[in-house]
Amino acid sequence: MSDPIYEQVRGNPKFAQLVKRRGRLALLLSAIVLVSYYAFMMVVAFAPQILAVPLTEGGSLTVGAPIGAAIIIISWLLTGVYSHFANGPFEQLNNGIVRETLK
Structure with missing residues (x-):
């Protein structure tokens, strides 16, 4: 048996909007991090000579170090x-949902 408050929240169109927007942002940001990290790892594994180029003539710091730090x-x-x-638009949507639910 489900609590009526939860049903009210789930039925609120603002809740669906919050879930959709938050999920889309989380997916986008996660994809950016994962793609950049795995691209870096693929270069390390399959073309390490690209990252082994020194930043300065005769220097020991290579291109890979600042790219990894970046x-x-x-x-x-x-x-x-x-x-x-999360602390701006998502919080405002959340507060609106709570206000509407507790009326």
Whole structure:
């Protein structure tokens, strides 16, 4: 037996909108991180000479180091993007659903 409050929330069109928008954003951000990470790993596995090029003539730091660091930084930034939406538009939708449900 299901609680009527849960049924009310699930039946709210704003809830469907929240689930759809949040899922789409999570999928997009996850895909960006996964594609960039796995592309980097494929280059490491199959074409390591691309990443072994030194940044400066005679230097020991290679192209791979800043690219790897950039992937990590991009992951952090995308976490911030998700947090921005979670604490902004998604929170507003959630609050609207709660207000309508508790009337």
